[in-house]
Amino acid sequence: MSAPAPPRSRPLPDTSPPGPPTRRRTLDWRVRFAALSLIWGFSFLLIKVGTGGYAPFQVTFGRLLSGTAVLAVAMAVRRERPPRSVRIWGHLFVAAFLLNALPFSLFAYAELTIPSTLAGICNATSPLWGMALSLVALSEDRPTRRRVAGLGLGFIGVLTVLGAWQGFSGLDTTGTAMALLASLSYPVGWIYVRRTLAGTGTSTLTLTGSQLLLATMQLALVVPAFTTAPGHFPLIPTLAVVALGALGTGLAVLLQYGLVDEVGPTTAQMVTYFIPVIATAAGVTLLGEPLSWNTPVGALVVLAGAALTQSRARGSTGASRRITGAGRVSRN
Secondary structure, eight states: OOOOOOOOSSOOOOOSOSOSSSOOOSSOHHHHHHHHHHHHHHHHHHHHHHTTTSOHHHHHHHHHHHHHHHHHHHHHHTTOOOOOOHHHHHHHHHHHIIIIIHHHHHHHHHTTTSOHHHHHHHHTTHHHHHHHHHHHHOTTOOOOHHHHHHHHHHHHHHHHHHTGGGTGGGOOHHHHHHHHHHHHHHHHHHHHHHHHTTTSSOOHHHHHHHHHHHHHHHHHHHHHHHOOOOSSOOHHHHHHHHHHHIIIIIIHHHHHHHHHHHHOHHHHGGGGGTHHHHHHHHHHHHSOOOOOTHHHHHHHHHHHHHHHHHOOOTTOOOHHHHHHHHHTOOOO
């Protein structure tokens, strides 16, 4: 589960010394793609483990703090400076709430009562919400029969996962609603970012690092008000929270932008379709979470619908594809 971020307004600066026109990557993009899929896929397991020792808001705060630290180091290495515009900081404050503080907290609370497998599958509905919202909020996104069919198919998949025909399979309604609301928060944030921060002339790394800093500050105000300080720091939950932030919110963002640079947003966003598969495998194998037939079947239907909503006719500018690719590829 990623740290969703604003779309790229200009390429990240190349800090390599003068040399050949193209810089050779240390690792093949397929290896980095697989690593990103695993990191975000395991994020839901890490949330579940973290909430075993800490309150949900504390898990979110620790996650944001660790992720911000990683991006702060990256900004220092690349000599990136925070934005100077008050207007940009104001928009980043809203984006930090919609793309980080709110969905991260909702997923943490949701996993108190639902399996991590279900949370990972709910996260895969973000492209469906994004497509539905873009038709209303973004005038350049025109509906096509294929995309509308994908939207309908995706929500049929959601109902299948939830076992709607048998009273939602005994799932906790509140927890499931929180996970779905978290997945809805991402495209709302992407649309906001697209309308307010595109074309600012500020690098994506700077915007994302600053956004995570603001989200961390938001949680720093919330945590003391709604939780009590932990009496001790259990090892496994603590490591899970640190890994969730450093890997799933920090390193994953850097991997994501590298992939977008090298293979483009269309290929990079395909990581979205591996996340629920990995989250399900991790939850069942490592946490022993139950799995009924409708969960994997419904997940496949959700992914098929999400894929259709992302398809476009040739010649399209692909603006919405860029916002989905850069913002979430959500993730988480």
